[in-house]
Amino acid sequence: MSLERIKFVQSKFGSLFQKSDLTIFLNPDAPSYCLSFAFERLVAYQTFYPVVDQLETAGIKCVQNIPEQKFDLAIVTIPKSKKLARHFIYLATKAVPKGLIVIDGDKTSGVESVIRDLKKKVKIDTVVSKAHGKTAWFKTPTNLDEYKDIPSRIGGGFETQAGVFSSDEIDPASKLLGDIISSGLSGTGADLGGGWGYLTARALETKDIRELHFIEADLRALTLAKSNLNDERVKFCWGNALQWEAPKPLDFIIMNPPFHYMGRALPRLGADFIKVASRNLKKSGSLLMVANRHLPYEDIIKGHFRSFSELSGSKKFKVICAENPIKL
Ligand SMILES: C[S@@+](CC[C@H](N)C(=O)[O-])C[C@H]1O[C@@H](n2cnc3c(N)ncnc32)[C@H](O)[C@@H]1O
CATH class of the missing domain: 3.40.50.150 (Vaccinia Virus protein VP39)
Incomplete structure (x- = not known):
């Protein structure tokens, strides 16, 4: 999630990220993108070792499997693979059975087509365009089991x-x-x-x-x-x-x-x-x-x-x- 977009979304939609929200951040690229969240209430899902290393050094708890614990908010940084992006969104709906899912990506990651597809399945609350990328969010419960990817x-x-x-x-x-x-x-x-x-x-x-x-x-x-x-x-x-x-x-x-x-x-x-x-x-x-x-x-x-x-x-x-x- 670009820092510019996080700041913009926070200033315009201040109530979106409550400090008290228990948050899971799927696929954060770097610790700096997590700075808007209270670290003691944040878990990062990341499987790429060099990024895990940076996140943990910055004091952010990392997991490689979605925990049993349930969250209020999920942030998903969209990866380039569309199938993997959908899988991350599916994982987010499992981690947040009742709450908010925010998806975000640069245009180069294909976020627009992910949002277009998502619009056919769920009611998207808002889409924000900023800094060569997009942020969109929707509420759960919702069923996105068809987004699950298996080997x-x-x-x-x-x-x-x-x-x-x-x-x-x-x-x-x-x-x-x-x-x-x-x-x-x-x-x-x-x-x-x-x-x-x-x-x-x-x-x-x-x-x-x-x-x-x-x-x-x-x-x-x-x-x-x-x-x-x-x-x-x-x-x-x-x-x-x-x-x-x-x-x-x-x-x-x-x-x-x-x-x-x-x-x-x-x-x-x-x-x-x-x-x-x-x-x-x-x-x-x-x-x-x-x-x-x-x-x-x-x-x-x-x-x-x-x-x-x-x-x-x-x-x-x-x-x-x-x-x-x-x-x-
Ligand atoms: C071009 S692919 C080659 C994969 C495999 N050897 C093959 O030939 O099909 C490069 C691989 O390096 C991994 N990789 C990237 N950065 C790495 C790093 N710093 N340490 C270890 N592996 C890394 C990637 O995840 C990817 O699987």
């Missing part, structure tokens, strides 16, 4: 769910890397930003891998990965890959690094993942990664590995193997 199976038999990376089909870039890592890897390694588990599943096709650390920030994706990767060699970690330290230097790291943060482009993230890989590999270790061809990772790889080459690719993607990390 579904895609090609290859993998389970995915709305809002996680490549939820509808295997990502074509990951598929290119997957075809390379399905043989030839051995020892102990890691998958940084493992998503729902595709790359790890391909890597584990070889029996020469002893142990594979699976690091993923989104708990929804990690939960799917646990059911997709039923293999004792995998050590799951819900966490921030940028802060992760391998227990011992690794033989290999595989990754299709993110370059978005909370729906916004952030190419620096991919470069930071390369630094993490270099730091956690043995001197003889290898990084195998795939990236969109236009992303300029070569300079950062040169600064952190003694050699690298392109193993495979297409017009859109490049698969890179970088070897012998430089220990800075």
Whole structure:
């Protein structure tokens, strides 16, 4: 929820957020958006670890499941995935059986189409347009069970769910890397930003891998990965890959690094993942990664590995193997 919109809504519709309301905030992007609420009466529902970390550091209680406890007010920040947005609204109606649901988003998140669809199902009290976004609210009780999202199976038999990376089909870039890592890897390694588990599943096709650390920030994706990767060699970690330290230097790291943060482009993230890989590999270790061809990772790889080459690719993607990390 944009700070400008919160302030505007509060000044125009002052009685909307009572300090005494027990409030659940679904998908807040950052602690600053929660400042209008009394922290002792606020719970944030957030599954993305780096944001949970920031919220908790600011003193905001976070949950990853909707609690049994009932709330008076729910605020929902609309994510880019429309299905996930609907699911969050469904969760809000369960958390607030009798009260107010406020939904909010920037236009780029698709909030307008979410509101349009919602208008067909419930009576919306008010819609406010401000600061390139919209805020709308409606009262409960209301039945929005049809908005509930459940995991579904895609090609290859993998389970995915709305809002996680490549939820509808295997990502074509990951598929290119997957075809390379399905043989030839051995020892102990890691998958940084493992998503729902595709790359790890391909890597584990070889029996020469002893142990594979699976690091993923989104708990929804990690939960799917646990059911997709039923293999004792995998050590799951819900966490921030940028802060992760391998227990011992690794033989290999595989990754299709993110370059978005909370729906916004952030190419620096991919470069930071390369630094993490270099730091956690043995001197003889290898990084195998795939990236969109236009992303300029070569300079950062040169600064952190003694050699690298392109193993495979297409017009859109490049698969890179970088070897012998430089220990800075
Ligand atoms: C491009 S996707 C690749 C997913 C999977 N490896 C695949 O190939 O299908 C990048 C993944 O990194 C995760 N991610 C983003 N930032 C992260 C962070 N700081 N730490 C760990 N994982 C992160 C995202 O949630 C997403 O699942």
